[in-house]
Amino acid sequence: VSELDQIRDVVGRIPDPELPAVTLADLGILRGVEHAADGHVVVTLTPTYSGCPAIDAIRADVARTVSDVGYGGVEVRMTLAPAWTTDWITGEGREKLRAYGIAPPDRSDPACPQCGSSDTREISRFGSTPCQAHHACNRCLEPFDRFKPI
Numbered sequence: 001v002s003e004l005d006q007i008r009d010v011v012g013r014i015p016d017p018e019l020p021a022v023t024l025a026d027l028g029i030l031r032g033v034e035h036a037a038d039g040h041v042v043v044t045l046t047p048t049y050s051g052c053p054a055i056d057a058i059r060a061d062v063a064r065t066v067s068d069v070g071y072g073g074v075e076v077r078m079t080l081a082p083a084w085t086t087d088w089i090t091g092e093g094r095e096k097l098r099a100y101g102i103a104p105p106d107r108s109d110p111a112c113p114q115c116g117s118s119d120t121r122e123i124s125r126f127g128s129t130p131c132q133a134h135h136a137c138n139r140c141l142e143p144f145d146r147f148k149p150i
């Protein structure tokens with residue numbers, strides 16, 4: 001296993017600070033791990049929503065995790081272009097969100113993660129985090145959060 005593959009692997013498995021049910025790889029936040037011209041390793045991340053306050057926490061988590069597996073001097077870069085979209089969430093990530101009770105960001109109306117009904121309504125534009133909206137199911141009456149599609 002190459003150094004870059006190993007770093008990509010451990011960084012990809014870091015839980016999202018706001019949503020520990022999914023990892024940075026699940027969310028598609030981890031964009032690249034490569035050597036810079038002078039040989040040091042650069043980890044490139046694209047934050048999810050620009051309003052999310054988790055960027056500094058993610059940066060610190062990545063730096064500490066990589067250092068813990070023996071790679072010091074890794075640079076963590078944030079890139080905003082191209083902008084992150086919910087399309088980058090992997091299939092596995094969508095399954096984990098649903099299992100956690102959060103409706104994945106499908107383009108159509110969200111289905112209730114508890115009973116699967118698509119008869120749902122939005123209660124609030126902001127859920128547990130700014131990245132989520134609060135919905136309720138009209139069939140089983142359970143409230144749930146939905147990842148906002150962008």
Ligand SMILES: [Zn+2]
Nearest residue numbers: 112115137140
């Ligand atoms: Zn329901």
